[in-house]
Amino acid sequence: MGTITEKMAYPSWWYRGSRPSSDDQYFEILCRIIFQTGLNWVIVEKKWSTIKLAFCNFGINEIASFTDRDVKRLLVNKGVIRNQYKIQAIIENAKIFRQIAKTYGSFQAYLDGFDKSNNYAKVVKALADTFERIGPTTATLYLLIVGEDIKPKRIY
Template identity: 35%
Template sequence: MSYCEYIPSMAEPRRSLHKNYHDNHYGYPIHDDNELFGRLIMEINQAGLSWETILKKEASFRKAYDNFNIATVAAYSEHDRERLLNDPGIIRNRLKINAAIENAKTILQLQLEYGSFEKWLEHYHPKTKEEWVKLFKKTFKFTGGEIVNEFLMSIGYLRGAHSDSCPIHQEILKVKPKWLIAKEPKNI
């Protein structure tokens, strides 16, 4: 059963939480680098947990990671790492926290080289899931197959966020997600 078909069977308040994400965020292109970084943080933190856990903690993630400001997170000190490890509002996992900080530093470098995180993604589009995973593993920390797949589906780079019969799928087609736009794949 797809995410689209599963949400109506959920009881409240779970249904509203998931429906908001499904209807307003999942699969829609993101053009703000800080928001792209935030989605990557959330996908990394979901590893081994339910997406519902992450959705419930989104506001806490925003607060803890300075509204996903890439430059601010890249400059985090050891004190900030400890603060995050002691923050009950987020996932307190040292590897995931370190990945957020190191990935922020990487994104700053990508911004210098490509102009933005989004332009880096555009530069390599399109790729298969396997090619994207290879690129992300080479570039970022804590980015396995499912994390990369969900991140890219959630921002419109890979198809599959919604079933073709889902009304939101039709809305997403109107904003032309990257998976809809074909061009020649670029090698890593």
């Protein structure tokens, strides 16, 4: 990924050194990328502890149970990124994530079940087609951050 100087230009959470150890950690990274998209990463970094608290530490089951009342609560919370589309996508993605984990045993098992040849093309497409507010570029970044051996077309 580059030299230490190059790494300093990116958020520290991008450099995990290992795969996440739970589905909730995989989900939190997905959510962070959704919040990150279109914003300077410093903004998200400054608000992250408040965002994490407001979203129940990114517990998949808790977020999958959020209602319209929770969306309204989040939209008035000045400590979070108050983008209704991103908030609703995170709730919907929690439901999808929960179903994937139930079907495959874990999200890691789901990822491991893919043909990863051709630089993860099938995985990137599946993630972009499955999750809301995730496209090919953000899917590639996600795979990189969660420790998959994907070769980005460019350094993010």
